[in-house]
Amino acid sequence: MTNSKAYPFSSATALAQALGKIDQESQGVVLPIHVATTYIRGADNTYPTGNVYSRADNPTYKPVEQLLCQLEGGEQALLFGSGMAAATAVFLGLKPGDHVVAPTVMYWALRNWLLNFATDWGLRIDFVDMTDLEAVAAAITPQQTKLVWLETPGNPMWTISDIAAISELAKSAGAAVAVDSTCATPLLTQPLALGADIVMHSATKYLNGHSDVIAGALITKQDSPYWQRIRAVRAQGGAVPSPHDAAQLLRGMRTMHLRVRESCSNAMFLAEQLEQHPQILEVLYPGLPSFAGHAVACKQMHGGFGGMLSIRVKGGESAAVHLAANTKLWKRATSLGGVESLIEHRASVEGEGTPCPPDLLRLSAGIEDKHELLNDLFQALPKT
Structure with missing residues (x-):
């Protein structure tokens, strides 16, 4: 203590x-x-x-x-x-x-x-x-x-x-x-x-x-x-x-302030870009004005809205799993907050009783180049 x-x-x-x-x-x-x-x-x-x-x-x-x-x-x-x-x-x-x-x-x-x-x-x-x-x-x-x-x-x-x-x-x-x-x-x-x-x-x-x-x-x-x-x-x-x-x-x-700043910046960029993609049903990120909790987030979060976001993929669970399976930069792993970007299909992890939609992927934005992270997600989306 x-x-x-x-x-x-x-x-x-x-x-x-x-x-x-x-x-x-x-x-x-x-x-x-x-x-x-x-x-x-x-x-x-x-x-x-x-x-x-x-x-x-x-x-x-x-x-x-x-x-x-x-x-x-x-x-x-x-x-x-x-x-x-x-x-x-x-x-x-x-x-x-x-x-x-x-x-x-x-x-x-x-x-x-x-x-x-x-x-x-x-x-x-x-x-x-x-x-x-x-x-x-x-x-x-x-x-x-x-x-x-x-x-x-x-x-x-x-x-x-x-x-x-x-x-x-x-x-x-x-x-x-x-x-x-x-x-x-x-x-x-x-x-x-x-x-x-x-x-x-x-x-x-x-x-x-x-x-x-x-x-x-x-x-x-x-x-x-x-x-x-x-x-x-x-x-x-x-x-x-x-x-x-x-x-x-x-x-x-000792480097947390640098890492968090970069993760927040990357997450905000990804959220804004993914929200416009026709194959993304919804982006869940407190920094987006469209997000239900945005006003409260603005009141109590200062300096950024975090490095975590989730996306819901059109086409349901199979489309979401396909996206996660075909990324090259994003690592398919549990956890968050590291310097490397992680992606995970949460409903599979949480199992029965989860409130998580089956089409949802959780993304932990790391500190890599934001454009390369975005392009990796785009190339991994199922082709319609």
Whole structure:
């Protein structure tokens, strides 16, 4: 667990210099990796450094956590072994019988976990269209709803939830608000400033950005008994990354502002061009004026609308699968947020019960040449 400290420079400078930290012992501009699993007690039987055992914490996590606090405007942060470990810790910090409101459109693996594990454990969960404020208000029960979980943009339809409005509804009922802001990144949206209590990132994605680290993170607006339970979930469950992964994550974050800027630019270009193609039924991207959530996205996203978009292909599932199978630059793989562009037929991945249309392809725009990415999609479309 790491407290935030004000850094008097921009997010770009904070990222590039990793808050300007150097190794005090060697004066190296890259911080060391601490591989110790256990730490020495002082003569008074306490731990003067605060380090006890690496199942609970590790000094290598602290620079990453401090940087995340700076970017999100949070008081404390926790690094986890995966995005799922971070997300599930938020729910495991609740108590059996607590009521949760979650979005209908959300990361499929977490939705499955909520349906197959969290409900068995005793949480009561209602899935709601988070773009409908009246539906959200109706789902929240004062003194019973303990958590409202948002994901915006919502994977893979990229629905936009009004964080400020929903936070106000939740707070009036005594519920906490947690936001999965993985696809927005701290550079485009700061949920804590909009009223949320906790923000979650699958650090595997844009934070690291190189498809070679699995990690997750939580940042809280302020310390609380609920946050301390979440911290205990991490420590007692050992839901932590390796020190090497934490160091690699910090390395990736130092170029995040450049990568996210390029991905946003490429995604916007692709969305605008694909929307005009006669074989594309629909383009789902918050940056398009035609997109249902565009107005709210303009209000709470700054500096871009993200690197993720989805397209619906005329001709149904077979046409969509054909397109994905015939790309040369786009890689057919799960995940997102890396420097390479990925394409995936989500309904095949999610299976029965998915809200994803069978003609939909999810695109993660990387940082390649945008014209070459577009031309690759065009040449792969089924010929009519």
